[in-house]
Amino acid sequence: MIPPSANVPSPTAEPPVAQSPQGQSPLAQSPLAQSPLAQSPLAQSPLAQSPLAQSPKALWATRIIGIAAAVGVAFTVWLGLWITPPDKTQGDLVRLVYLHPAVAWVALYLAFGLAAVASLLYLWPRTRSLFWDRLAAAAVEVGVVFNVCTLISGSIWGRPTWGVYWTWDARLTSTALLLILFLGYLALRRVPADPEVRAKRCAFAALFAAVDVPIVHFSVLWWKTLHQGATVLNPDLSPQIHGSMAWTLLLGFVALTLVFFWMLLVRYRIGYLQDRVGTGELDTAIRQRQAEGVVPAAGSEAPASPVSVGSRLTSVAAPAESPPAESPPAETQPAEAQPISGVVR
Numbered sequence: 001m002i003p004p005s006a007n008v009p010s011p012t013a014e015p016p017v018a019q020s021p022q023g024q025s026p027l028a029q030s031p032l033a034q035s036p037l038a039q040s041p042l043a044q045s046p047l048a049q050s051p052l053a054q055s056p057k058a059l060w061a062t063r064i065i066g067i068a069a070a071v072g073v074a075f076t077v078w079l080g081l082w083i084t085p086p087d088k089t090q091g092d093l094v095r096l097v098y099l100h101p102a103v104a105w106v107a108l109y110l111a112f113g114l115a116a117v118a119s120l121l122y123l124w125p126r127t128r129s130l131f132w133d134r135l136a137a138a139a140v141e142v143g144v145v146f147n148v149c150t151l152i153s154g155s156i157w158g159r160p161t162w163g164v165y166w167t168w169d170a171r172l173t174s175t176a177l178l179l180i181l182f183l184g185y186l187a188l189r190r191v192p193a194d195p196e197v198r199a200k201r202c203a204f205a206a207l208f209a210a211v212d213v214p215i216v217h218f219s220v221l222w223w224k225t226l227h228q229g230a231t232v233l234n235p236d237l238s239p240q241i242h243g244s245m246a247w248t249l250l251l252g253f254v255a256l257t258l259v260f261f262w263m264l265l266v267r268y269r270i271g272y273l274q275d276r277v278g279t280g281e282l283d284t285a286i287r288q289r290q291a292e293g294v295v296p297a298a299g300s301e302a303p304a305s306p307v308s309v310g311s312r313l314t315s316v317a318a319p320a321e322s323p324p325a326e327s328p329p330a331e332t333q334p335a336e337a338q339p340i341s342g343v344v345r
Contacts, residue, residue, distance in 0.1 A: 058265070066262040072255030079248040093160055097241070100153040102252040104175075106260045107150050108213055111143025112182065114264075116210035119203035133199035134275070136206055137189060138267040140182050142260060147179045162226055170219040171227040178216060181209035195275070 080098040087094035118136035121127045154172065155165040166172065185205045189198060220229050241249060 062262060062265045062269075065258055065265070069255060069258035069262050072251060072258055076248065076252045076255050079244070079251065084244050084248050090161070093157065094245075096153060096157045097245075098248050098252040100150070100157060101249070102256040103146050103153060104150045105253060106256050107143050107146035108175075108178075108216055110257065110260050111139050111146060112178070112210055112213055115139040115143065115182075115206045116213075119206040122199055122203045123207075130195060130199060130275070133195075133202065134268055134271045135264075136203065137186075138264050138271055140185050140206065141267055142263045144179065144182050144186065145263075146256075146260065147175070147182070151175060151179070158226075167226060169227055170223040170225045171216065174212060174216045174219050178209065178212045181212060182206075185209055 076098055080095050084095070084098075086092045115136045118132040118139065122129070122132035122136070151172075154175075158167075159165050185202060188205050189202055191198070193201075219225060220227055
């Protein structure tokens, strides 16, 4: 019997509705973040939390940086194509100078430099956190995009200047090698492993690949190359560009730097949500395996059986077998006496 003091919910009472906390970002209220996989205990651990992915201020900062980057790129294109004058030697081909050096600056120094610093901070025991691993991964992925753009824009510029799209120049070769090294870093992250093991080996791979960055920078000084020397960051710190062209070049650097940080924040948030879903799937798989060994008691429902759908595990409760319904026996009617006709002989 249930004691009178026990609180028994009314059968007609509606279940309480969970209220979202005030100030929660729209990203945290998304179906992906509110899924059962993302709400597992492993996904809610302290190492899995990140202010860059949950803070409303970070979301607004991402939007503001994106808008500023779009405006900066638009002004750079306008100044570079219609306002600045052509060069005396290269003519209108010089307008690529507002794009190519800025893209290379983001790829070599911002993206891969940030990845190296974040990897070093992860390996340092006092600052070890999955935050630095996610940041390094996001920086490398965005840096690979800018590295490809660097090679493409350089090839377009090199065809009318050198006569070929590609040559095994020291600057070009070292830049292509840097792209291959960081593509290997991204491939290494795809290898299945524990998050901490993956983060440690990827940190070493990022530091190894970052050794090529100073080689790319000093290649025009160490070897005799077709590639021209530095236009702004030369050893004498004397820029070789002036006037409106210099201001447009500076605006291009600022605009593409904002584009990089916007892409970095967006990619970091995607990686954070992927980690939450991944740990949730692992926790769900463990629970399903543990449930398989539970023997149901007599009269209770059978345990849930896991059913694999794609890459996720769902549980389908096996209904308890019920005995077949017995049909009522058919009523037997007494046989009626048949009249005997005829004469027995």
